[in-house]
Amino acid sequence: MKFEIKNLNIWFGAIRALKDISIDIHANEILSVIGPSNSGKTTFLRMLNRLNDLNSNFKMTGRVMFGAQDIREIDAELLRKKTGMVFALPLPLPLSIFDNVAYGIKMHGVKNKKKQAVIVEHALKQAYLWEEVKDRLNESAFKLSGGQQQRLCIARSLAVEPEVILFDEPCSGLDPISTAKVEDAMLKLKADYTIVLVTNNVKQAARVGDRTAFFLSGELIEVDKTEKIFTAPRDKRTDDYVRGRFG
Amino acid sequence: MRNPLRTEKIAFSLLFLATLLIVVPVGLTVVIIIQKGLPAMLNRGQAGIPAINWQFITDIPRQGMRAGGIFPAIIGTAYLVSGAIIFALPIGLMAAIYLSEYSRDNFLSRIIKLAIVNLAGVPSVVYGLFGLALFVVFFKFGASILSGSLTLGIMILPIIITTSREALESVPYSFREVSRSLGASKWQTIRHIVLPNAISGILTGTILGLGRAAGETAPILFTVAAFYLPQLPKSIFDQAMALPYHLYVISTQVPNVDEKIRYGTALVLLVLVLFMNLVAIIIRYRFRKKKKW
Numbered sequence: 001m002k003f004e005i006k007n008l009n010i011w012f013g014a015i016r017a018l019k020d021i022s023i024d025i026h027a028n029e030i031l032s033v034i035g036p037s038n039s040g041k042t043t044f045l046r047m048l049n050r051l052n053d054l055n056s057n058f059k060m061t062g063r064v065m066f067g068a069q070d071i072r073e074i075d076a077e078l079l080r081k082k083t084g085m086v087f088a089l090p091l092p093l094p095l096s097i098f099d100n101v102a103y104g105i106k107m108h109g110v111k112n113k114k115k116q117a118v119i120v121e122h123a124l125k126q127a128y129l130w131e132e133v134k135d136r137l138n139e140s141a142f143k144l145s146g147g148q149q150q151r152l153c154i155a156r157s158l159a160v161e162p163e164v165i166l167f168d169e170p171c172s173g174l175d176p177i178s179t180a181k182v183e184d185a186m187l188k189l190k191a192d193y194t195i196v197l198v199t200n201n202v203k204q205a206a207r208v209g210d211r212t213a214f215f216l217s218g219e220l221i222e223v224d225k226t227e228k229i230f231t232a233p234r235d236k237r238t239d240d241y242v243r244g245r246f247g
Numbered sequence: 248m249r250n251p252l253r254t255e256k257i258a259f260s261l262l263f264l265a266t267l268l269i270v271v272p273v274g275l276t277v278v279i280i281i282q283k284g285l286p287a288m289l290n291r292g293q294a295g296i297p298a299i300n301w302q303f304i305t306d307i308p309r310q311g312m313r314a315g316g317i318f319p320a321i322i323g324t325a326y327l328v329s330g331a332i333i334f335a336l337p338i339g340l341m342a343a344i345y346l347s348e349y350s351r352d353n354f355l356s357r358i359i360k361l362a363i364v365n366l367a368g369v370p371s372v373v374y375g376l377f378g379l380a381l382f383v384v385f386f387k388f389g390a391s392i393l394s395g396s397l398t399l400g401i402m403i404l405p406i407i408i409t410t411s412r413e414a415l416e417s418v419p420y421s422f423r424e425v426s427r428s429l430g431a432s433k434w435q436t437i438r439h440i441v442l443p444n445a446i447s448g449i450l451t452g453t454i455l456g457l458g459r460a461a462g463e464t465a466p467i468l469f470t471v472a473a474f475y476l477p478q479l480p481k482s483i484f485d486q487a488m489a490l491p492y493h494l495y496v497i498s499t500q501v502p503n504v505d506e507k508i509r510y511g512t513a514l515v516l517l518v519l520v521l522f523m524n525l526v527a528i529i530i531r532y533r534f535r536k537k538k539k540w
Contacts (some may be wrong), residue, residue: 051428056351081430091425094444104429107439153425160429 002027002194008062017043019218030195032209039215041198045166049083050076084157088169090149092141097133100141104160127155147178167197183208206230214238280513287511313504323487330396331460339407347415367405372465374402379469393483395471402466403456414448450531454524461520464491490516
């Protein structure tokens with residue numbers, strides 16, 4: 001068990017974003033989180049690495065265990081090191097390709113250039129980007145295509161050796177071929193990492209998710225094996241949503 | 248019938264005229280200062296070829312400031328501007344970082360930001376009186392380069408804080424989020440992501456502050472400026488001459504000063520500010536070239 005979440009409630013100011021969520025996230029699985037926009041998917045994801053904490057209006061109650069520790073008792077920087085995040089839009093830092101991938105480890109004190117180079121190469125290979133960029137590591141990351149940038153962001157998260165990778169609609173801005181490459185990378189990463197994938201693309205959840213959770217208006221409607229959610233869900237609202245009959 | 252082509256022509260002429268109205272006076276000022284000031288810097292050399300008159304910028308004023316050079320004033324202004332920047336840039340930058348990165352967005356912080364913007368518009372003579380009361384009298388620094396630098400520094404602080412804050416806030420929030428999501432601390436994010444991308448904006452603020460500090464007369468009037476000093480300042484506790492004040496003195500207080508000396512002094516001040524700006528612009532250009540987005 002990677003995460004154990006019990007009775008989680010989240011508020012932003014007076015707005016209640018998540019209501020009484022209880023869910024477990026298993027090691028080495030891909031958990032897809034689906035639901036219409038404004039259903040709290042991204043808030044749920046950003047809770048896992050405490051990125052919501054950056055918002056001064058944020059309040060949460062309930063218990064979220066990461067391994068054997070409550071996430072609020074873990075140092076936020078350490079928790080974030082262990083939970084990499086890939087954002088909806090490709091967001092390279094304004095640095096070179098190499099420095100983008102090396103950024104995290106540099107911040108965590110890896111100063112040795114050779115060691116950095118080894119880690120960067122390994123991370124880029126894991127994200128299936130190495131062959132495309134190995135001859136231009138010193139170029140600006142903004143010169144890469146959108147799909148390459150997104151795989152660069154994956155490599156950047158992998159470089160700090162996380163245990164969990166959080167994907168926040170990682171393919172929303174990508175073409176089908178780039179999407180396939182990112183999904184491919186996810187499926188192979190599953191062997192070593194736990195993956196939580198928030199997606200607006202129901203078909204993507206069906207393709208890559210081991211289990212799928214359906215959120216609606218801040219509530220967790222149901223979570224089950226992906227085949228079950230897509231063939232015989234318990235709740236009618238889930239059925240309507242995955243069949244595109246919603247609203 | 249309205250003719251769109253004619254409307255277009257009228258609009259173009261009006262807009263062009265407005266631009267001209269701004270450019271011409273500035274251009275004329277510079278031309279006149281150069282035309283009338285240049286003779287002070289040139290000597291009739293051998294065979295009628297003009298040569299640079301080094302005496303004007305390297306000698307002390309002579310004959311009751313009606314002859315000789317303006318070297319002490321140049322040095323004084325250089326000291327004062329450097330002192331003001333050394334004092335105001337670090338403090339201003341730190342305040343800007345605090346306001347844009349650390350302070351919460353609430354009523355108090357908004358009032359503080361607004362107050363700082365408004366401070367930039369306070370007349371410089373008010374800063375002069377403030378410097379007199381605080382540094383000269385209360386801290387007993389006397390009329391000295393230290394008092395003058397601190398007064399000028401306080402005067403340009405609002406400019407530096409406001410422009411730096413805008414530069415910091417123009418760095419996309421997503422960069423900060425990405426950096427934090429990788430486990431970097433808040434300070435690491437500021438140091439490695441935010442500051443490097445804001446540096447050109449910060450330097451723009453510094454340039455503006457620098458030019459203002461070099462040109463103002465009122466803040467140094469009570470805090471440092473000497474009417475006439477035959478020797479150079481030996482420490483920061485000495486009084487000093489300064490170009491803007493010297494210009495004021497020889498234009499209004501001393502009778503029968505040759506026109507070319509007055510305009511020559513103005514020209515030197517102009518060139519000095521331009522030169523300092525140029526240095527900052529070159530630094531900024533080099534940072535911009537390194538920028539990857």
